[in-house]
Amino acid sequence: MRGLWFKIIRLLRNHPHFQITLMTADRKAGQSIESVFPHLVTQDLPNLVAVKDADFSAVDAVFCCLPHGTTQEIIKSLPTNLKIVDLSADFRLQDIAEYEEWYGQPHKATALQKEAVYGLTEISRREIQSARLVANPGCYPTSVQLPLIPLIKSNLIEVRNIIIDSKSGVSGAGRGAKEANLYTEIAEGIHSYGITRHRHVPEIEQGLSEAANSKVTVSFTPHLMPMSRGMQSTIYVEMAPGVTTQDLKDHLGNYYEHEEFVVLLKNKEVPHTRHVRGSNYCLMNVFPDRIPGRAIIISVIDNLVKGASGQALQNLNLMMGIPENLGLDCLPLFP
Amino acid sequence: MRGLWFKIIRLLRNHPHFQITLMTADRKAGQSIESVFPHLVTQDLPNLVAVKDADFSAVDAVFCCLPHGTTQEIIKSLPTNLKIVDLSADFRLQDIAEYEEWYGQPHKATALQKEAVYGLTEISRREIQSARLVANPGCYPTSVQLPLIPLIKSNLIEVRNIIIDSKSGVSGAGRGAKEANLYTEIAEGIHSYGITRHRHVPEIEQGLSEAANSKVTVSFTPHLMPMSRGMQSTIYVEMAPGVTTQDLKDHLGNYYEHEEFVVLLKNKEVPHTRHVRGSNYCLMNVFPDRIPGRAIIISVIDNLVKGASGQALQNLNLMMGIPENLGLDCLPLFP
Amino acid sequence: MRGLWFKIIRLLRNHPHFQITLMTADRKAGQSIESVFPHLVTQDLPNLVAVKDADFSAVDAVFCCLPHGTTQEIIKSLPTNLKIVDLSADFRLQDIAEYEEWYGQPHKATALQKEAVYGLTEISRREIQSARLVANPGCYPTSVQLPLIPLIKSNLIEVRNIIIDSKSGVSGAGRGAKEANLYTEIAEGIHSYGITRHRHVPEIEQGLSEAANSKVTVSFTPHLMPMSRGMQSTIYVEMAPGVTTQDLKDHLGNYYEHEEFVVLLKNKEVPHTRHVRGSNYCLMNVFPDRIPGRAIIISVIDNLVKGASGQALQNLNLMMGIPENLGLDCLPLFP
Amino acid sequence: MRGLWFKIIRLLRNHPHFQITLMTADRKAGQSIESVFPHLVTQDLPNLVAVKDADFSAVDAVFCCLPHGTTQEIIKSLPTNLKIVDLSADFRLQDIAEYEEWYGQPHKATALQKEAVYGLTEISRREIQSARLVANPGCYPTSVQLPLIPLIKSNLIEVRNIIIDSKSGVSGAGRGAKEANLYTEIAEGIHSYGITRHRHVPEIEQGLSEAANSKVTVSFTPHLMPMSRGMQSTIYVEMAPGVTTQDLKDHLGNYYEHEEFVVLLKNKEVPHTRHVRGSNYCLMNVFPDRIPGRAIIISVIDNLVKGASGQALQNLNLMMGIPENLGLDCLPLFP
Structure with missing residues (x-):
């Protein structure tokens, strides 16, 4: 996760x-940041210090980009006046037992867990505004929940048999030097991974279940793409009886009408990950399926921006009471 | 399609x-082939001639790599003693009306259509052996039908709500110079295309319907990947009552036990497109879904080999009565 | 070149x-810009109009992104109160004869040519500030001249046998749909092109000759890389008698000491194109060669930013008397 | 290097x-090979054993793909009746002192070093035929020496100021999990590395010096490309007085006229790495430079085939007295 720093x-x-x-x-x-990321040579930034030596007296807010498992104790130790956006998975699951099952370790800050707000900005804006600790969503859950939660809340789609086929660039895996992430292993090839047991599953199901007011179980298969950034979720759903894809489009269009970063495309325009590269946008659209009664929903984000650091900053802006889009209004980098 | 030549x-x-x-x-x-494909500089090959000037007297068999629409008339004009494998879509659909609907033009060789055998080798080996004209399958249909037809024939999966999420490298689109296929448009990004209206849909449904003995309608969404070769189909199915994913594995394992090119992976091994790059293999495996009663089937091929020229040669070997794997026994190129 | 718009x-x-x-x-x-570049869907921008129908009354400054050959006449026809930055090659060569030789057509605005200022910002800042028409430099010439001009001006390197081996991403070629720029032709391979006859040669030689006060002829070989953006020039030079690579480093370090966008790296740090991706920076460094008396100079830019639109905006900022870095202070996008 | 196995x-x-x-x-x-390289699932291969447990009684010849430093002792311990092709650098440098200087460790098999033949096939075919131990050349040295040695031997080019700008895919670095070789660090960017101190320098200089009968010092700068396979060397040379580029072409054309794997391209055709991908070919051509008296020589190979395993097999075929091209006559994989 240390790449998130940059x-x-x-x-x-x-x-x-x-x-x-x-x-x-x-x-x-x-060390200086420049020695870790040489392309920051042109920036004036403070040197790196150990957490235990950190002086928080001049700090108002913190982005926490630590691995899950180490985050809970460190956040517990921070001065309580700090606003915190945590980019790890450590505070995303409200159900302690579920956390411990999926992450295989005891939760070390159960009291804080109650306080933590799940930071899917456009869905939980009000709670985030008054939060002290925000659990920033995972990238896959962001791409999946933004289109599905409004549709489930309004009972426009069935909650059974939701099938999510997601595709991600490799940057989500961080800069850890694993053989599986080498250029020669990734370029010019694709594969599925974590089939049915990716740790973003409980996070997705938590959000959808809350929207549905009932336990939702989804089919979720992530795929690794030969690209650095970008994420697409292709979601196959059954519509509620009598509902049409136009109904889904109308509802999503209305729901996100005044949002800057979540955009329903017009007509039959297909979201491309390259249209959001380097930006905080989530583009989505809805398509009729050949099978009657079914619809195909496609959403794309940059997994490192709306799927991580961008949404984190959007949340912190909200928590600090300043305009939500500050620092985030850059256009996609294309090509 | 001219790239198929090479x-x-x-x-x-x-x-x-x-x-x-x-x-x-x-x-x-x-022209010499070398002026079109300079990397063939080291080969001795005949110069290119126009079809109308071609002398077929020393020819026993033909691979036809023309665009659909132009193929029917040309094949009709060829000497009837030739064995022909047609790599276009012109003879794949047995229902003339369906061809005309999806391709938007009249069929110009309806008599030949009756004679044409659909060349999915491992499924229709016997018919291919005695065929004169084989319609070589499309790449997506090959990756989809190889796992699904045996399962449908044995009633192990339901034929309703079959959801196929396919991913392909860009080479399938040929060497035509379209803006959409430029490096800068493809690299580092993905997108869906032809949603619900890709021309491989009727071909897939024809094969599955025949296996099911009833009309099957599928959900099929292709995605363009930033890679030259390779294709994966991730297929989401409902199992018949009482059937388990192990049953699916056992059946596919038995069905393809003696096949050289179609391989069911062991245990939970995930098929990767890079494991078949440049080879005629189709790797597949079956995984349990989180949603009870459902399974996830993954198959991978090289879209240019088993999905095109490799299967074409496999078919011609069969038609000529020589060993099916001649010229095809090369290992994947990795990395 | 139309991609430069975006x-x-x-x-x-x-x-x-x-x-x-x-x-x-x-x-x-x-048309709306959105119909050409769908990822601009979120922007409010004026619709496109034909040049002949354009109303320039509310316009102060123009970026001209037309192909060479068509640019001279159009710029000649514009109101004379407009500030213009021309991104084509049409006004880069001061010698009309040289333009006509390399571009194979008559120059159609020879009077304007005298007025045009060559916009290599850090080298010609003063002239640009008072210019009305700036010829924005080509990408290769930018990467080559920024390190070489200061060294030649100070007689630190010989002007004979300057060997420039440049490597570029494919985006420089624009969005024109040529077979040579297809993904399948570019990915996973490299090649040289335009050997000794690339049109950036006379532009490079013009700048170096002016710095040397004598005619300079260079060896320049561009190479096409499998990447969208980014450019590196590896330049092999003979040092003047008694000069060391440290002298070259010291001189470049001093020359660019107060520049924001041109940065000499410290120690033996190697410039990477990925360290400037999406930014207006030019990073450079100097290395001793194994052959005594020779040095290796490496410079990297983003060919679409410092090599095109970024330098264009830098120039227009200067021409308008506003801070030079407005709109340009974004960090590289990595990964 | 273990990737060379495959x-x-x-x-x-x-x-x-x-x-x-x-x-x-x-x-x-x-372990079975399949557990290390799952795409070998379809092959019948012996299980892996430790060297110390290996039974060489049924073995005639060995490919040794170990890291340098460990190779010398192991090869020393092998039965002396075995033919050995060593793909490491351990026996490439005839001068023990030079080996120890560049590799920073004592040579552990100095007697064997005298016996070892440097295996640049087309240059040393006769010595290889009768060799027991062949040191297979490095990839860069192969691409550089094949064009330069014949020209130097015939005094057609000067041996001073030979400037070699080489570009390589990342596979040469093996499957070691280093951060520098991650997909996100390599894709869409390039950089130089090992400037003046790459370990292939002494190997190149050894070959050129022998051809020149005098000590040759070259300028050699390798660059890492965003591709898995492929290597190009762009070589800038001064011609001997009175010599023309056509003389260089004629000489190389004659020298390699009867070679299957080394091909001088015709006319102004530019070698592309994609034209040799997956094959044992080396393509080359010569171009006049803008600077009078200079020439540009370009050669391309697949660094994993002619630059490693392909040349190794070519050498072993020779050593065993069987046709040199057995197992090597496959065409490039394109795209």
């Missing part, structure tokens, strides 16, 4: 309200 | 029974 | 001084 | 004379 630094670079005053990294303490 | 030439290069004695190309007549 | 729109999007009030495109007149 | 297995697969009877791998001893 994405946040990039977004904060021109932010009119925030200044980076502290950067921690236990294993790299004492 | 793939066939590549496969025939060391073939112990076939020799290339004639190559036609109306627009390039008179 | 890059400029992207940069202007948050510009505090500029607003897009007019966009022309003869072949697309009457 | 490439050799691929080439041996259909070899009419060789059968794989033993495969060693200390860290993977006891």
